[in-house]
Amino acid sequence: MTNEAPSCLRLFTSPSAFPNPQRLRIFLHEKGIAARFAERIFDMSPVGEQRQWQHLKMNPWGETPTLELADGSVISETAAIVRYLDQAFPGRRIMGEGPLEQGLDTMWDNRIWVHILYRIVTAFHVLHQGLGPKLELTSNRAWGEHCRKEALAHASLVNQHLSDGRDWLLGGEAPTFSDITMATAIAFSKFPVNATPLDERFEHIDAFWKRWQQRPAFQAAYADRQSGVPELDNRT
Numbered sequence: 001m002t003n004e005a006p007s008c009l010r011l012f013t014s015p016s017a018f019p020n021p022q023r024l025r026i027f028l029h030e031k032g033i034a035a036r037f038a039e040r041i042f043d044m045s046p047v048g049e050q051r052q053w054q055h056l057k058m059n060p061w062g063e064t065p066t067l068e069l070a071d072g073s074v075i076s077e078t079a080a081i082v083r084y085l086d087q088a089f090p091g092r093r094i095m096g097e098g099p100l101e102q103g104l105d106t107m108w109d110n111r112i113w114v115h116i117l118y119r120i121v122t123a124f125h126v127l128h129q130g131l132g133p134k135l136e137l138t139s140n141r142a143w144g145e146h147c148r149k150e151a152l153a154h155a156s157l158v159n160q161h162l163s164d165g166r167d168w169l170l171g172g173e174a175p176t177f178s179d180i181t182m183a184t185a186i187a188f189s190k191f192p193v194n195a196t197p198l199d200e201r202f203e204h205i206d207a208f209w210k211r212w213q214q215r216p217a218f219q220a221a222y223a224d225r226q227s228g229v230p231e232l233d234n235r236t
Contacts, residue, residue, distance in 0.1 A: 008070040011037045012055060015226035017191065019117060019184040020078045021065040022221065026180045027082050029217035033089050041224075079109065082177055095177045101170060108169045108178035115154035117185040120194055123147040128193045148196050151189070155198050155205060158182065162204035167211055175212075183212045187222075190229045 013021035028034040042050040042064060049055060051062045059066040059076045067075045067084070075081050086095045096102035127144040161169065168175045169182065186209050190197045199209040212218045225233040 009037050010068040011039045012042060012050075012058075012064055012066040012068070013039055014042050014050065014064045016222050016224050016232075017188075017226055017228045018064070019121065019188045020063070022184050022187070022227075023078050023177075023180050024065045024081055026183065026217060026221040027085070027094055027177060029220045030094055030175065030180070030215075031085065031089060031091055033085065033091075034220065036089075079113075079177070086177075092174065094175075094180075096170070101172075101176070104170050105176045105178050108176075109181050111154070112158065112178060112181045112185060116151045116158070116198075117181060117188065119147040119151035119154075120185060120188050120196065123151070123196075124188070124191070124194055148194075151185075151196065152198075152201065155185075155202060159202035159204045162208055167208075175215075179208075179212075182208070183218065186212075187227060187229055187232065190231075192228065 011024075013025065016022050016025070025034070028037065042048055042055070050064055055066065056062050058068060058074045061076065063076065065076070065078060065081055067081045069075070075084055083095060086093055093101075096105040123144040126138060126140045126147075158169075167173075168179050170176050170178070175183075182205075186198045186205065188194060190199070199206040219235070222232045222235075227233055
């Protein structure tokens with residue numbers, strides 16, 4: 001861990017409808033460091049800034065989020081950025097306080113990202129061509145429906161895990177990064193194109209989702225009202 005938190009950090013993200021930058025945004029608010037960043041929110045249209053040369057020079061993958069450090073070095077990929085910031089800044093360790101918690105949090109985060117959130121993201125891209133050919137490389141309804149079924153099957157396992165009365169995946173008093181990934185998976189499952197609302201299908205995921213909605217960090221992360229989910233965007 002560094003002795004002093006870094007400054008002059010530039011963050012390139014997307015609106016709250018997009019789950020990976022949203023995983024990072026919720027983390028920043030849970031960590032209490034969101035105000036420390038100069039955040040640039042990219043337009044995610046077919047000709048959006050995330051695919052223009054200025055961003056591609058930093059991150060050739062052209063995806064968000066991207067973090068530029070004060071010395072000009074760059075970190076991309078959500079979990080990698082979160083890992084760096086969780087160690088670089090003081091405060092509660094969102095990815096786990098010790099080796100066991102960190103291992104369990106990574107385990108659950110991988111399960112949810114690979115088997116639930118990424119499956120829903122894939123279904124979105126192969127069922128929906130609205131982001132243009134640079135992002136929507138193919139249309140395949142059968143594959144989209146298969147991914148939807150896989151996401152639901154694995155969400156049922158998370159629902160079973162939460163059925164013992166725990167509030168969060170690791171059983172502690174506060175959410176960790178895997179909980180954040182699950183929250184963004186639920187939100188994206190409710191996006192109209194996906195139409196696979198996990199909270200409406202599983203009792204304990206529904207309670208988990210309601211707990212998140214009460215957290216100030218979650219409310220702040222969705223304050224842009226651009227999630228595409230009416231219950232978040234129309235919140236008073």
